Amino acid sequence: MLTFQCPYCGVQADETELHAGGEAHLTRHGPGSSDKDFEAYLFMRQNPKGVHFERWRHVNGCGKWFHAARCTMTLEVFGAYPAQTTEPPKRILDVITSKRPGWTWRELS
Amino acid sequence: MLLNGLAGFEPMKRYSAFAIAREALSGHKNWERAWRNAQPKRRYDVVIVGAGGHGLATAYYLGKNFGITNVAVIEKGWLGGGNTGRNTTIIRSNYLQDPSAAIYEKARALYETLSQDLNYNVMFSPRGVMMLAQTEHEVRGYQRTAHANALQGVETRFITPREVKEIVPIINLDGPRYPVLGALWQERAGTARHDAVAWGYARACSAMGMDIIQKCEVIGVRQEGGRVTGVQTTKGDIACEKLGIVVAGHSGDLAAMAGFRLPLESVPLQALVSEPIKPIMDCVVMANTVHGYMSQSDKGEMVIGGGTDGYNAYTQRGSFHHIEETVRALIETFPMVSRLKMLRQWGGIVDVTGDRSPILSKTPLEGCFINAGWGTGGFKAIPGSGWGFAELMARGHSPLCEEFSMWRFGEGKFIDESLAAGVAH
Numbered sequence: 001m002l003t004f005q006c007p008y009c010g011v012q013a014d015e016t017e018l019h020a021g022g023e024a025h026l027t028r029h030g031p032g033s034s035d036k037d038f039e040a041y042l043f044m045r046q047n048p049k050g051v052h053f054e055r056w057r058h059v060n061g062c063g064k065w066f067h068a069a070r071c072t073m074t075l076e077v078f079g080a081y082p083a084q085t086t087e088p089p090k091r092i093l094d095v096i097t098s099k100r101p102g103w104t105w106r107e108l109s
Numbered sequence: 110m111l112l113n114g115l116a117g118f119e120p121m122k123r124y125s126a127f128a129i130a131r132e133a134l135s136g137h138k139n140w141e142r143a144w145r146n147a148q149p150k151r152r153y154d155v156v157i158v159g160a161g162g163h164g165l166a167t168a169y170y171l172g173k174n175f176g177i178t179n180v181a182v183i184e185k186g187w188l189g190g191g192n193t194g195r196n197t198t199i200i201r202s203n204y205l206q207d208p209s210a211a212i213y214e215k216a217r218a219l220y221e222t223l224s225q226d227l228n229y230n231v232m233f234s235p236r237g238v239m240m241l242a243q244t245e246h247e248v249r250g251y252q253r254t255a256h257a258n259a260l261q262g263v264e265t266r267f268i269t270p271r272e273v274k275e276i277v278p279i280i281n282l283d284g285p286r287y288p289v290l291g292a293l294w295q296e297r298a299g300t301a302r303h304d305a306v307a308w309g310y311a312r313a314c315s316a317m318g319m320d321i322i323q324k325c326e327v328i329g330v331r332q333e334g335g336r337v338t339g340v341q342t343t344k345g346d347i348a349c350e351k352l353g354i355v356v357a358g359h360s361g362d363l364a365a366m367a368g369f370r371l372p373l374e375s376v377p378l379q380a381l382v383s384e385p386i387k388p389i390m391d392c393v394v395m396a397n398t399v400h401g402y403m404s405q406s407d408k409g410e411m412v413i414g415g416g417t418d419g420y421n422a423y424t425q426r427g428s429f430h431h432i433e434e435t436v437r438a439l440i441e442t443f444p445m446v447s448r449l450k451m452l453r454q455w456g457g458i459v460d461v462t463g464d465r466s467p468i469l470s471k472t473p474l475e476g477c478f479i480n481a482g483w484g485t486g487g488f489k490a491i492p493g494s495g496w497g498f499a500e501l502m503a504r505g506h507s508p509l510c511e512e513f514s515m516w517r518f519g520e521g522k523f524i525d526e527s528l529a530a531g532v533a534h
Contacts, residue, residue, distance in 0.1 A: 001428060001429055001430070002420075002428070015428060015430065016430050019419070020418075020419035020420035022374075023374075035519055036519065039372075039518055039519035040370075042463070042518070043372035043462075043463045043518040043519075044370050044371075044372055045372065045373070045374050047361040047371075047373055047374050047375055047421060047460075048361075048421075049359075049362065049423050052421055054420060054421075070420075072375075072421050072422045072423050072424075073422075073423050073424070074424070075422060075424055
């Protein structure tokens with residue numbers, strides 16, 4: 001069972017206490033953007049085999065949204081971090097690099 | 110090499126009652142291989158990636174309907190070893206939207222005569238599929254589907270709790286949490302032997318001279334001037350005129366090799382099976398509100414399907430609390446299964462689109478076609494999907510596939526099946 005430590009309330013929460021909210025660090029395109037950007041924001045996803053960044057909500061706890069890094073092949077959790085950021089903090093990236101040498105962070109649009 | 114090539118064109122011996130008698134004379138030691146385990150040639154007219162049901166059906170209808178037999182079906186693992194061998198074998202076509210009803214009903218109709226067509230017993234059993242309505246919302250939803258099906262020419266009807274109890278005596282109608290308020294009943298829906306579907310198509314493809322190449326992983330897609338020219342594999346380069354990608358959960362990887370993105374996410378979907386028991390239920394019952402569905406196999410095992418996980422994963426097992434929810438719901442609906450022992454549990458990786466409908470489409474790479482996004486309900490569609498996708502690959506357009514373009518998301522032309530396909534299949 002997946003467990004994350006909620007970066008807000010500090011609780012070690014398992015997945016029954018959480019709600020998965022899909023891919024993190026999407027660039028939000030809205031009115032005024034091109035059709036292609038809007039489509040990509042709404043529907044196109046990384047769907048990686050390996051390191052993935054996601055939004056999770058501590059729904060049966062403090063109720064806050066946070067981000068987490070996880071491996072989709074092994075379900076290994078690399079860490080969780082507050083959601084008020086456009087890219088993962090260095091601390092998380094370092095953990096991933098130590099466990100997945102040669103790994104690179106995807107290009108940010 | 111030449112001999113091998115020619116051997117493929119020899120008609121295989123037909124399976125029949127007479128064949129059983131004939132082979133019995135030699136102690137059943139001389140049955141020929143059902144299909145040739147081929148090695149790749151340098152070049153084919155069409156290469157299909159993925160030897161699951163959809164890929165093999167595509168190859169079969171390319172040969173049967175369009176006379177294209179210089180075809181290779183290449184597979185990373187073994188034939189039918191992905192979701193084709195992991196699903197709960199349900200076949201139905203009671204969808205809401207017209208394009209879905211068309212392709213699923215085509216598939217269901219083809220299943221009726223598939224055993225004769227392939228000369229391979231796929232054990233299609235039109236035992237009826239019942240989708241329980243357990244909330245007022247579901248009652249209205251399924252009544253609407255029944256009306257839509259009437260207009261589409263798909264035979265379904267909304268039945269009362271009393272009729273439900275007549276068809277499935279072991280059901281508990283009274284809840285307490287989820288009373289049965291009615292059901293959408295499709296009498297001509299049912300199940301089939303999932304492995305046999307893959308094996309039957311493989312045998313028929315092989316008999317037409319096609320190569321089925323197992324343990325051959327695609328590691329790159331070759332292109333020139335915006336046109337596909339072949340694939341790089343672990344067994345060397347294979348050139349082709351046209352490429353069909355039919356790899357379910359791994360579509361994103363193949364699409365990346367071909368240089369485009371897909372609106373798909375891969376999640377685990379779970380199923381489990383009980384010890385064999387005497388016959389207790391002769392149809393398929395699905396309960397979408399509580400995320401569970403059940404049928405009884407010919408061996409007597411109860412085959413149970415659950416829900417998908419809420420997050421991306423490629424683990425082919427799924428999370429424990431989902432299976433717990435499924436079983437809890439089933440015990441409430443079928444109290445008699447509470448003492449059943451479960452034999453095994455497994456997961457498959459399903460690729461899900463934003464509108465829960467598949468993608469059968471041309472791609473930005475000319476000559477490259479994609480068949481993906483069947484999500485939680487691919488097995489039932491195999492013959493229809495193969496039929497339509499073969500037409501798309503051979504002719505460049507197909508009425509069955511027209512609405513399932515990969516560009517429909519940008520155009521806002523969704524085929525919204527979240528009610529019919531969001532969870533259970």
